[in-house]
Amino acid sequence: MEGSVDHNETLDSLLHEERVFRPLPQMMIEAGVNPQDLRAARELADTDLSAYWEEAAEELDWFTKWEKVLDDSEPPDYRWFTGARCNIVYNALDRHIETVNKNRLALIWEGEPGDSRQFTYYELYRAVNRFANGLKSLGVSKGDRVVLYMPQLPETVISMLACARIGAVHSLVFSGFSARLLRERVREIHPKVVVTVDGFYRNGQVIRLKEEVDRALIDTPAEILESVVVVHRANVDVDMDSARDYWYEDLVRHERPHAPAEIMAADDPLFILHTSSTSGKSKGVIHSHGGYMVGVHRTFKWVFDLKPTDIFWCAADPGWITGHSYLVYGPLLAGTTTVMYEGHSLYPQADRMWNIISKYGVTIFYTSPTQVRTLMRFGHRYPEQHDLSTLRILGAVGEPFNPEAWIWLHKNIGKGQCPVLDTWWQTETGMIMISPMPVSVLKPGSVTRPLPGIDADIVDIEGKSVPEGKGGFLVIKKPWPAMFIGVLGDEHVIRDHYWGRFPGMFYAGDVARKDEDGYFWIQGRADDVLNISGHRIGTAEVESALTSHPHVAEAVVVGVADKIKGQVAKAFVTLNYDVVETDDELHSELKSHIHRELGPIVIIRSIEFLDELPKTSSGKIKRSALK
Numbered sequence: 001m002e003g004s005v006d007h008n009e010t011l012d013s014l015l016h017e018e019r020v021f022r023p024l025p026q027m028m029i030e031a032g033v034n035p036q037d038l039r040a041a042r043e044l045a046d047t048d049l050s051a052y053w054e055e056a057a058e059e060l061d062w063f064t065k066w067e068k069v070l071d072d073s074e075p076p077d078y079r080w081f082t083g084a085r086c087n088i089v090y091n092a093l094d095r096h097i098e099t100v101n102k103n104r105l106a107l108i109w110e111g112e113p114g115d116s117r118q119f120t121y122y123e124l125y126r127a128v129n130r131f132a133n134g135l136k137s138l139g140v141s142k143g144d145r146v147v148l149y150m151p152q153l154p155e156t157v158i159s160m161l162a163c164a165r166i167g168a169v170h171s172l173v174f175s176g177f178s179a180r181l182l183r184e185r186v187r188e189i190h191p192k193v194v195v196t197v198d199g200f201y202r203n204g205q206v207i208r209l210k211e212e213v214d215r216a217l218i219d220t221p222a223e224i225l226e227s228v229v230v231v232h233r234a235n236v237d238v239d240m241d242s243a244r245d246y247w248y249e250d251l252v253r254h255e256r257p258h259a260p261a262e263i264m265a266a267d268d269p270l271f272i273l274h275t276s277s278t279s280g281k282s283k284g285v286i287h288s289h290g291g292y293m294v295g296v297h298r299t300f301k302w303v304f305d306l307k308p309t310d311i312f313w314c315a316a317d318p319g320w321i322t323g324h325s326y327l328v329y330g331p332l333l334a335g336t337t338t339v340m341y342e343g344h345s346l347y348p349q350a351d352r353m354w355n356i357i358s359k360y361g362v363t364i365f366y367t368s369p370t371q372v373r374t375l376m377r378f379g380h381r382y383p384e385q386h387d388l389s390t391l392r393i394l395g396a397v398g399e400p401f402n403p404e405a406w407i408w409l410h411k412n413i414g415k416g417q418c419p420v421l422d423t424w425w426q427t428e429t430g431m432i433m434i435s436p437m438p439v440s441v442l443k444p445g446s447v448t449r450p451l452p453g454i455d456a457d458i459v460d461i462e463g464k465s466v467p468e469g470k471g472g473f474l475v476i477k478k479p480w481p482a483m484f485i486g487v488l489g490d491e492h493v494i495r496d497h498y499w500g501r502f503p504g505m506f507y508a509g510d511v512a513r514k515d516e517d518g519y520f521w522i523q524g525r526a527d528d529v530l531n532i533s534g535h536r537i538g539t540a541e542v543e544s545a546l547t548s549h550p551h552v553a554e555a556v557v558v559g560v561a562d563k564i565k566g567q568v569a570k571a572f573v574t575l576n577y578d579v580v581e582t583d584d585e586l587h588s589e590l591k592s593h594i595h596r597e598l599g600p601i602v603i604i605r606s607i608e609f610l611d612e613l614p615k616t617s618s619g620k621i622k623r624s625a626l627k
């Protein structure tokens, strides 16, 4: 009805990015999935969702096939591949060693001091089997839980796969967390074993992780935890409790390099992983062997247009879902070579990432906007010193990708030749959901369109689709195979929080808008929306506008109460290293820049210049800390 528009129902959009990047002709010729294939896949998925995912599942090996692809008789308890039997590790290792992949590199690892280790598929298979037998000798069996408090090491991958191979459920706890958090997790998860390291290298320091474990486990009874396995990495002195602690090397030394892969139901749990929440309590999300495997395998191969010659580097930590799905499981399922780096991206100087790309001939580099903005602050001098010509595809995930950082990556790292894929997904979704493919037309700052089989939409507060150009809540309207199968503890969370807010739809907790081409633009977390004079505006737009100023490296805005306008914005920014202007000059310059970019609605009350922004351990900006 005219005049009855309630601004609280949708979001306004002020920022308009007009730049468009078309795929190069060569990409159109070489891509495994071309635009016609993509159209056909979308059509199939739209008319028969099960048929689409069944075809994806047929690319993998199963001990027993499914009775039903999708049982949706009791939503939101969707069950994928009911009756099927499989093991994700059988697909990540065993099936490759029957082929020429046997001698292919599965894992290239580089330590922060510059040491390197490499494993062929056969070597990784043997190492995983040995540790699987080692875990069994400690009494670990199907259904038991194992906490991995591990940094970026080959043994982290080996431990994940060894657990999954014998049907144990792994739960990574990020190595940057302290004893207190580990203690919390151990008490929540009740693992039979904790696997850790003596120490590891980070930014030129040795982090003594075993000491944290000892602190975390003080007074922990054997009913909760029986054993601790310690990998040698930094060769620092550690206290070993003879009744509880084992050296990894001692445990595997005499074990046979063969262990059968446990036969798992498709919806048996594979791992528990806590969300990296930017506000509120983190949830322990549970993923399965079967559905997760199908979703991750399909999206990995399609989104990154995988070729047999690729060297894939996902720069995320295995402690987060990106590391699980696209550093470990996706690449190994697909039989490609995955690269892992132990240390800090600026150590010993700001060209470490570019050095690794050139040294190993990385072809696909999957990173995060935060990492790009951090490296961008140092300008184009560092990337210019390295041969980045092997790169063919760039990708990012984790936060809204501000157009300036997107353009910088495209130009300075991709040399204008590599598509930049901004992929939207979550711990809960397990796999990439909304993302371009290498043949897509790209718009910097947009995650483009949902992948085939993903029914994403943007709705208002009543759950109705919003018109083009308007912002609202991002929802998923149909189930997908890699969807989480549960949450630790309170099962009501699933019904109430995720599926209860808009009945029949998965609520992602993000706000977004769709443009005239059906392209999605993520505007930030729903909890962070600004409300200025009745206009609801996503934080990402204001932040993107700020970072479009050539001096600004990173920006975060939060709403602060204002008597007249309801809220005004307060900004925190970090600057590029070559900026010479004073804070006062910049203050007024940035305010007028925002006025030019977004118009008169967004009033920036104040701007604070910081050396660094507060981030979660997975690198996301911690808005709650700044509020």
Ligand code: 6R9
Pocket (backbone or CB within 6 Å): 275, 276, 320, 321, 322, 396, 397, 398, 399, 400, 401, 422, 423, 424, 425, 426, 427, 428, 447, 508, 509, 510, 522, 524, 525, 618
């Ligand atoms: C994979 C991962 C999920 C949240 C998600 C959203 C943000 C992820 C994004 C993005 C804008 C993207 N997010 N990808 N925002 N553009 N391409 O990061 O999982 O740690 O669970 O975080 O991250 O807010 O809801 P997780």
